[in-house]
Amino acid sequence: MTLVEFCMWGFYLILMLAQHQFQDAQGAESVPGLGINWGALASHPLNPNIVVNMLKDNGIKKVKLFDADPWTVGALAGTDIEVMVGIPNDQLIKFAASSHSADDWVKANITKHLHGRHGVVNIRYVSVGNEPFMKAYNGAYVEITFPAMQNIHRAIDKAGLADTVKVTTALNADVYESPSNNPSDGDFRTDIRDAMQQVLSFLHETNSPFLVNIYPFLSLYQNDNFPVEFAFFDGQGGTVEDKDVEYSNALDANLDTLVWSLRKAGYPDMRIVVGEIGWPTDGDKNANNKNAKRFFQGLLKKMAKKQGSPLRPGALEMYLFSLSDENMKSIEPGKFERHWGIFGYDGSVKFPIDFSGQGQDKWPVAAKGVVYQDRIWCILNPDVKNLSLLPSALDYACAAADCTSLGFGCSCDNLDLATNASYAFNQYFQTRDQSVQACNFNGLATIVKQDPSRGSCIFPIEIDSSRDMLRPIHTLGTLSIAFAFFFITFT
Numbered sequence: 001m002t003l004v005e006f007c008m009w010g011f012y013l014i015l016m017l018a019q020h021q022f023q024d025a026q027g028a029e030s031v032p033g034l035g036i037n038w039g040a041l042a043s044h045p046l047n048p049n050i051v052v053n054m055l056k057d058n059g060i061k062k063v064k065l066f067d068a069d070p071w072t073v074g075a076l077a078g079t080d081i082e083v084m085v086g087i088p089n090d091q092l093i094k095f096a097a098s099s100h101s102a103d104d105w106v107k108a109n110i111t112k113h114l115h116g117r118h119g120v121v122n123i124r125y126v127s128v129g130n131e132p133f134m135k136a137y138n139g140a141y142v143e144i145t146f147p148a149m150q151n152i153h154r155a156i157d158k159a160g161l162a163d164t165v166k167v168t169t170a171l172n173a174d175v176y177e178s179p180s181n182n183p184s185d186g187d188f189r190t191d192i193r194d195a196m197q198q199v200l201s202f203l204h205e206t207n208s209p210f211l212v213n214i215y216p217f218l219s220l221y222q223n224d225n226f227p228v229e230f231a232f233f234d235g236q237g238g239t240v241e242d243k244d245v246e247y248s249n250a251l252d253a254n255l256d257t258l259v260w261s262l263r264k265a266g267y268p269d270m271r272i273v274v275g276e277i278g279w280p281t282d283g284d285k286n287a288n289n290k291n292a293k294r295f296f297q298g299l300l301k302k303m304a305k306k307q308g309s310p311l312r313p314g315a316l317e318m319y320l321f322s323l324s325d326e327n328m329k330s331i332e333p334g335k336f337e338r339h340w341g342i343f344g345y346d347g348s349v350k351f352p353i354d355f356s357g358q359g360q361d362k363w364p365v366a367a368k369g370v371v372y373q374d375r376i377w378c379i380l381n382p383d384v385k386n387l388s389l390l391p392s393a394l395d396y397a398c399a400a401a402d403c404t405s406l407g408f409g410c411s412c413d414n415l416d417l418a419t420n421a422s423y424a425f426n427q428y429f430q431t432r433d434q435s436v437q438a439c440n441f442n443g444l445a446t447i448v449k450q451d452p453s454r455g456s457c458i459f460p461i462e463i464d465s466s467r468d469m470l471r472p473i474h475t476l477g478t479l480s481i482a483f484a485f486f487f488i489t490f491t
Helices: 003-027 048-057 070-075 089-097 099-114 142-158 190-206 216-222 250-265 289-304 335-339 390-400 417-431 475-490
Strands: 034-038 062-065 082-087 123-130 166-172 210-213 240-242 245-247 272-277 318-320 377-380 445-448
Touching: 048 070, 062 318, 070 099, 082 089, 082 099, 089 099, 089 123, 089 142, 099 123, 099 142, 123 142, 142 166, 142 190, 166 190, 166 272, 190 250, 210 250, 216 250, 245 250, 250 272, 289 318, 377 417, 390 417, 417 445
Parallel strands: 034 062, 034 318, 062 082, 082 123, 123 166, 166 210, 210 272, 272 318
Antiparallel strands: 240 245, 377 445
């Protein structure tokens, strides 16, 4: 075979490898209107470049962020993934008080990315605040949310971007209520009705959507008498009738309660986007992979069929909650708060989910290129016989690490005191990057190389999110390997 023939063969091989990778990247499709929430309240967050590639591998074309972290937003440059950035509640007072602060924020977090040197970020929305009118905040943000929205919008308009980037605010479903639990009795809470009228007028004038977070799981969690089957979509829970309309699931009933509230406020046709909806996989008796799979399968089928709700039939726009587990979220609402992820803390898959909404029993694509710390664990030293100090050591570890998988109904609910302590010790140890000093506990703990996981109770190894090597493998890397292989073989 001549050198020319060798070269032709090598070039053909390279083209085939490139085509295979591009097909893999472009093959996944998700339901139109489907997005996902990407939070970062983790001690060791995934590298944004790895996350972006995971989104593309799974065909996710919309993402909602809770801030405007430049590394995260910058990683989305050139992808055409539609982005919603957020402004945290603790920054609302600054933007409500100062239009100059709003101008500076827009320049740094919107304009820069829409004219980026390394590609454009497809920013379409800014959520000013996250559930600022929620009852639990006792009115702390009610007076400052609307002024902050106005100033951010004016800054975007000043930058000439108001037709492209819309301003809204993510609202918890508790902003409306129904005394009878019938959707037709729905209305906005009396304590925030004036503030809601301001927000609704603003959304109407700027052609921005009403962004609402709806959680059927929370209805089940907060009420022992709530019918379990009504939280899902397969019609096993019977129906509820309201003004000749039948409801077979909590989402439809909740959405139409909002529709009625909007009608009564004078905005019957306002566009609704579900900003958060999901099901946790640990931290409660109803939070597990089986229920999460069932919930998402029904939800995505509903989206694919463009069923909408009885009063709002048609396509739905939703952001699933959430992309991955976050071990630093507040657990005041419940232990489940750290387990909303469709993917694990490391981007690993938990359960089958078909993002296309066709209901196939298929696994999503896990994160690629994740680097883990060493395969070592911290456990209770088996030579320790006096266990009287264990409870205080366990409490100490859990106060500074995530122990939400322990307890009744959780994935680690069948452990004895010694194994509970081992789990807590390891969580503390991993969170502190496997420091030898973090596995002592007054001589109670020791480092081992054998995985102590038991059944459903997994003792995790933390990822290394600090190394530069945490980069996804791009097609260019594959082509380089192919070239190297070719020239080593044939020269």
